[in-house]
Amino acid sequence: MLPAQFDYVAASSVEEAIAAKAEGGDETRFLAGGQSLLPMMKLRFATPSKLVDINRIAGLDAIEHHNGHLRVGALVRHADIAASDAVSGAVASAAPWISDPLVRNLGTLCGSVAHCDPEGDWNSVLLATGADVIAQGPSGSRSIAIGDFVQDFFTNSLNDDEMVTAVHIPVPSGRSGGSYQKLERKVGDYATVGVAAHLELAADGTISAAGVAMTSVAPINRKATEAEALLVGNAPTAELFAEAGAAAAAAADPRDDVRGSARWKRQVVAAFTGRALAAAAEQAQA
Amino acid sequence: MEITVNINGTDHTADVEPRLLLVDHIRTGAGLTGTHIGCDTTSCGVCTVLVDGTPVKSCTMLAVQADGRSVTTVEGLKTADGLHPVQQAFSDEHGLQCGFCTPAMMLVGAALIDENPAPSDDEVRWAISGNLCRCTGYMNIVKAIQSAAAAAASSNGDS
Amino acid sequence: MTDTTTTPPEIGGIGHSVKRVEDARLIEGQGNFLDDIVLPGMLHMALVRSPVAHARINGIDTEAATAVDGVLAVVTGELMDQHGLAWMPTLSGDTQAVLATDKVRYQGQEVAAVIATDPYAAADGAELVDVDYEMLDAITTPQQSLADGAALIRDEKEGQTDNLAYTWETGDEAATDAAFAAADRVVSLTTHYPRSHPSPLETCGIVADVNSVTGQATIYMTSQAPHAHRTLFALVAGLPEQNIRIVSPDIGGGFGNKVPIYPGYVVATAASLLIGQPVKWVETRTGNLISTGFGRDYYMTGELALTNEGRIQAMRVDMLSDQGAFYSDAQPTRYRAGLFHVCTGSYDFPHAHIKCRGAFTNKAPGGVAYRCSFRITEASYLIERLMQTAADELGIDPAELRLRNFIQPEQFPYETATGFVYDSGDYPTALRKALDAAGYDELRAEQAAARAEGRLVGIGIAHFTEAVGAGPAHTYDIAGLKMIDSAELRVHPTGKAILKLGVKTQGQGHETTFAQIVAEETGIPATDIKVIHGDTDDTPYGLGTYASRSTPVGGAATAMVARKIADKARHIAAHLLEAAPEDIERDADKFHVAGSPDQAVSIQDAAFAAYTNLPEGMEYGLEDVTYYNPPNLTFPYGSYVVVVDVDPETGVWKVRRMVALDDCGVRINPMIVEGQIHGGLTEGFAMSSMQWITFDDDGNCIGSNFMDYLVPTAWETPRFELLETVTPSPHHPIGAKGIGESATVGSPAAFVNAVVDALAHLGVRNIDMPVLPDRVWEAIDSAGG
Ligand SMILES: Cc1cc2nc3c(=O)[nH]c(=O)nc-3n(C[C@H](O)[C@H](O)[C@H](O)COP(=O)(O)OP(=O)(O)OC[C@H]3O[C@@H](n4cnc5c(N)ncnc54)[C@H](O)[C@@H]3O)c2cc1C
Ligand code: FES
Ligand code: FES
Secondary structure, three states, X not given: OOOOOOEEEEOOOHHHHHHHHHHHHHHEEEXXXXXXXXXXXXXXXXXXXXXXXXXXXXXXXXXXXXXXXXXXXXXXXXHXXXXXXXXXXHHHHHHHHOOOHXXXXXXXXXXXXHHOOOOOOHHHHHHHHOOXXXXXXXXXXXXXXXXXXXXXOOEEOOOOOOEEEEEEEEOOOOXXXXXXXXXXXXXXXXXXXXXXEEEEEOOOOOEEEEEXXXXXXXXXXXXXXXXXXHHOOOOOOHHHHHHHHHHHHHHOOOOOEOOEOHHHXXXXXXXXXXXXXXXHXXXXXX | OEEEEEEOOEEEEEEOOOOOEHHHHHHHHOOOOOOOOOOOOOOOOOOEEEEOOEEEEHHHOEHHHHOXXXXXXXXXXXXXXXXXXXXXXXXXXXXXXXXXXXXXXXXXXXXXXXXXXXXXXXHHHXXXXXXXXXXOOOHHHHHHHHHHHHHHHHHHHHO | OOOOOOOOOOOOOOOOOOOOOOHHHHOOOOOOEHHHOOOOOOEEEEEEEOOOOOEEEEEEEOHHHHOOOOEEEEEEHHHHHHOOOOEEEOOOXXXXXXXXXXXXXXXXXXXXEEEEOOHHHXXXXXXXXXXXXXXXXXXXXXXXXXXXXXXXXXXXXXXXXXXXXXXXXXXXXXXXXXXXXXXXXXXXXXXXXXXXXXXOOOOOEEEEEEOOOOOOEEEEEOOOOHHHHHHHHXXXXXXXXXXXXXXXXXXXXXXXXXXXXXXXXXXXXXXXHHHOOOEEEEOOHHHHHHHOOOEOOEEEEEEEEEOOOOOEEEEEEEEEEEEEOOOOOOOOOOOOOOOHHHHHOOEOOOEEEEEEEEEEOOOOOOOOOOOOOOOHHHHHHHHHHHHHHHHHHHOOOHHHHHHHHEOOHHHOXXXXXXXXXXXXXXXXXXXXXXXXXXXXXXHHHHHHHHHHOOOEEEEEXXXXXXXXXOOOOOOOEEOOEEOOEEEEEEEOOOOOEEEEEOOOOOOOOHHHHHHHHHHHHHOOOHHHEEEEOOEOXXXXXXXXXXXXXXXXXXXXXXXXXHHHHHHHHHHHHHHHHXXXXXXXXXXXXXXXXXXXXXXXXXXXXXXXXXXXXXXXXXXXXXXXXXXXXXXXXXXXXXXXXXXXXEOOOOOOEEEEEEEEEEEXXXXXXXXXXXXXXXXXXXXXXXXXXXXXXXXXXXXOEEOOOOOOOOOOOXXXXXXXXEEEOXXXXXXOOOOEOOOOOHHHHHHHHHHHHHHXXXXXXXXXXXXXXXXXXXXXXXXXXXXXX
C-alpha cells in the first residue's frame, strides 16, 4: 500500500506554512507527525495534491506554563507529553495510552486535535479540561474553544489558510485533578471506550467545576454535560460518581460493532466515568 | 527532490519522489534490507529505525522528511568493537525465531537501554509494545533486552 | 529440566541448548527474505482485488492502468484463460480461480494484476483498473449457504447443485447411539471456533524468473513445502519438473500460511514467462489477511455420554465448516476434516461418532492447518471445553474428572475409539505436576473466598493430546504425494559435513537442531555440520514443514541417514584398527575396539579414510540419503493451567498465571523447544482473547489489517511458566514427538475454561472465542450476576 503522488514543501516558518497552505487550498494538507495522515494516504483514503511539512519550523515544540494555562505547541509529540513534568491531571493520564510508543514518538497532540477522529483520545481530554485551540492565519491568531473547534468527525472549524500553532489547557489555581480511562483491546488500538474526567474543588471540598467527555461512543468526542451538572456544587462521593456515570452512559450514543455491543459500551462508560472521577477526586484531595 | 540522509554514518544522496517512504529508501535506495515491512497500517513495527536516535516506524515517514537527519538501522548496530550488546543477547537468550521482527526489536531495545540502564520486565514490555512478534511470545525478547542492559551496564562500569 | 544428553557440549548432540546457527545472519540484518531478493531487470506486480464479496464481472477496463508511466502490462483472467491458467487445482481436489473471469466469490479475490517497473507505479496502475461488477447477494454463513433456496456460489462447477463442499463421517454410529441411550448423563456444548489467520509477520511473496530461451524457471517463494510446490507447478503449469527450481529463502514465519499455492504466485510466474523478465510480487498485509489461507471456522456440537460418577462412555460430534468460496484445505486426502477424529482426547472410552459437512460461502478460501496438524486445534478445543462443561454439570472438580477418565500409562500403545494408536504417555503424572506447580488446591480455596466477596477468579485446565508427524504412507498423502520425508548427509574428507533436508525451517531452528541429531548419531560436532534446506535443486524430496512434521518425519530421516553413515564409518574404523566390525564400539566421538578404549579412531579419521584408505570392496565416499516413512504418528501432550481475574463491571479479564507442562518426548534442543512453546501459547492466548476474522452481512471482511485483526503485543501477552515431563516416542528413532504446535492446540481451551470457570457458579457454561469483554459481561448480566 503506497501513497499516490503529491507535491511537497518543507516550511521553515509558520507564515511560510500558512502561505503554502493557502495557495493549495482544500487539496493541501499540513504534515505534522504524519501518524494519521500518512496511513490514510498509503491506503489511498486521502490523496492530497500537496503536503506542507511543518516539522522543520522552529519554536513549536515547547510545553510551557503561561498565564494560567499549559501551552502545547504544534510539534509537541505524544511522547514529549508522556515524559513531561509540566503536565498533570487528565493530560498526564491520557498521554501514555495514545497509540503505541513508536507512534507517540512522531504523532502530535495538535495534529490529533486537528484530525478530529472520534476515536482519538485527546479531544475528550481537551473537552473535559475546557481547552482552547490557537489557530494562526494570514491576518493573525485566534483562539477557538475546543467545543467549537470540533465540528464533526474528521472536520474542524479551521479556515483553509489557518494552522493550529498550539493548544491552551487551563491550569486551575485551586485544588484540581483529572484522569483518563481507556479500554483498548491491545496497545496500538483506538479506544473502545474512553472517558476523560476533570474536577476542581472549592475550599469546602465540594466540586466547583467538572468536566467529563467521552471517546468512541458518539459520532464525535462528546461532552457529558448532564453528568457535569450533577457533579458541580456537591461533595465528591462514590454515590455521586455512580450517578454521574449513569448520566454519562445515557449521554453516550455507542454502536454495536466488532468491539462489542452498544449496551455493554454504555455500561463501560458508566463504570469508567465513576473510576475516572474517583481518581480525579483523589488527586484533587491529595 | 534531492535529499541526503545519513544512514549508519554514511551520507546517501538521492533524487526521490516526495511520496517515497523512508523504509523503501533504506531498503531499495541504500540497499539495506535488514529493515522489513510487515503491514499497511503502521501497526507491526518491523520497519523500525532510529531517526536521530529515536525509534520510529519508517513505513510512516517520508524519505524527504529524513533529509539532513541521521538514521540507524540494524546494519548500524555493530561497531568496530563487535556486536552491540542487544545483538549478542538476542542470540544468547534465544530472543529470535524467524528473525523478521528482530532488527526492530533490537533497535527499540538499544534505544531503551540508552535511557534506562536497568529496565524492569514491565518497562521492557511497554517499550516494545509498538512492535509485534509472531514467533517468540516475547518472553525471551524481554529477557534478551534485560540481559543486554546488564551487559552494557557492566561494560560501562569497566571503562 | 530432564537431562537427556549423552554427548559432551563440544559435540552438542541431543539435549544441549546449543545456540542457534541461523542467528548470526539474522541479528546483523543479513537474512535473505523474499522481499530482499533483487534480480536484474526485475519487474513488480500489484494485484487488483475485488472490493465486494459476490458479483458478476461484466467487463474489465485496463486502458487507464496501462497508460500509467512505468506500467508494462495488465493481466486479466481472460489472458490467463488463453494459457489455460485461469483456474488451478486446490490441495483438496477442488478448483480455484487464479484471476476471476466469471464472478468474484469473496471480497479480496484476485481480479487482475499490474506489472510495472517499480512498486509505486504498479500500485498506481492497480488503482486505475476499472472493473464493472454486477452485485449479487452475499452468503456469509454456512447455515445460510446450506438453507433451501440459497443461491449457488459455485455455478461454474460441473455437477454442483448446492453449496455443499464435502461431507465426512467416522466412528461407530450405532454403538455410539446405544451408549448415549444407556447413559446416566449426557452433556452437550455448541460452540464456534472462529476463523483465524496465521498472519506471519512476513507476508507471502514470489520472485518468478522464467527464462523463455532455456525454459528454466527459477522461483523464489515463501514456501513451507518447496518440493511439493515444484511438483504442483509442474502439474498446473505444464512445465517440465527438472526445469523448475523452487528456492524458499529465509521465511519470516509460516504457521501454515505458506503451505498453499496462491493465485499471485501463478500470475507472477505466468507474467515472467510472457514478458521474459523476472517478476516480484509481495503481498500487502491486507491481501494476506483477506485472501490467503485462514484456519478454523468450525461450528461444532459435541456431546458426552457419562455415568453418574463421571466416567465417559461415548462422544458424539456434529460439525459444519465454513470453507469459503473454494474448498482448498491443506490436509491429507483421506480425511475431509483433517485429523479432527483425535477429538477423543486423552480419555479412555470405547465409542465415538463424528459427522461433518463443509459449506461454500462468499468468503476467502483457505482451511490451512494454522499452527496445528490439520483441525487438531478444533478437536482438542472441543473435548477440553466439553470436559469443563461436564465437570460443571456433574458437579465434579474438572481436574478430578480428567483423572477419572485418563488413558492410563500401562494402556499404551492405546487405540482410540476413532482408530488412532497413541504411542506413549503418562497423563496423570503430567496433570498432577501442573496442578501442583499452580497450587491448585489453594487456588480453589481462594476462588471460593473471592466469590463470597463478589470477585471473580477462574481456574482453567486443559489436558490435550495431539496427533502429529503425518504420516505413514499407507494412510497419508497430499494431492497423491505420500507424506514421507528425507535427509541426505555428506561427510567430507576432513570430517565436516553437509546435511540436506526435504523440510524447510520458518524460524524453528532446523539449521541448529538437525545438526544436533547428526552430532548425536555420528560424533561430528554440530558446529561442523552445515544444514541446507529450501532449494529443490539442492535437497532431496520432502513434503515440507507444517503439522509439526519436521522432527517426527524429517528428524527421523536425519537420524536414520546419520546411522547409515556411522555404520559405514564403523566398518572403516574396523579396517583402520584391523579388527572385526562387530568388535567396534562407538563413544560420543570415536570408535574403539571393545574392551580397549585406547585403540580408537575418530569419526574424522574414518571420514578421511573414506576417501583415502578403504577396506577391499567398499565404495569410496561417506554420504547417503534416507527417505523415511514413519510407522505411526507421534502423540505429544500437555497439561495447562490458567488463572484469570475477571472484572465484573466491564467483563475485562486478565491472565494472572499460565502454567504449561509439555511432554514432546525427547527434547533435541531444550532452549528451542521452550521458544516454540512460548510462541504457541501466545497464539493460543490471541485466539481465545482477541484474534479473529469476521464478516458483515455483505461479506465485507472485518479484520483485514492489523488495526482490526489483533495480534497481541508484549504488553497484553501473559508471562508463561513452563514445565516438562519426557515420555519418549517408542517408534521414533530418537524418541522425539514434535513441539511446534502443541501450545497453540492446547492452550485456547485452558484460557476459555478459566473464564467460564470464573462464571460457572452463575450458571454460565459457554462463551465463544474470542472471549471478548462484552461477551463476558453479557454472560454475567444475563445470568443475573
Ligand atoms: C497504529 C496507530 C495507533 C493509533 N492509536 C491512537 C490512539 O489510540 N489514540 C489516538 O488518539 N490516536 C491514535 N493514533 C493517531 C495518532 O495519535 C496521530 O499521531 C494523531 O492522530 C495525528 O497526529 P499527527 O501529528 O501524526 O498528525 P498528522 O497525521 O500529520 O495529521 C493529521 C491531520 O491533521 C492535520 N494537521 C496536523 N497538524 C496540524 C496543524 N498544526 N494545524 C492544522 N492541521 C494540522 C493534517 O493536515 C492532517 O489532516 C494512532 C495512530 C496509529 C498509526
Ligand atoms: S511496516 Fe508495519 S509498522 Fe511499518
Ligand atoms: S521472531 Fe518471528 S516475528 Fe519475531
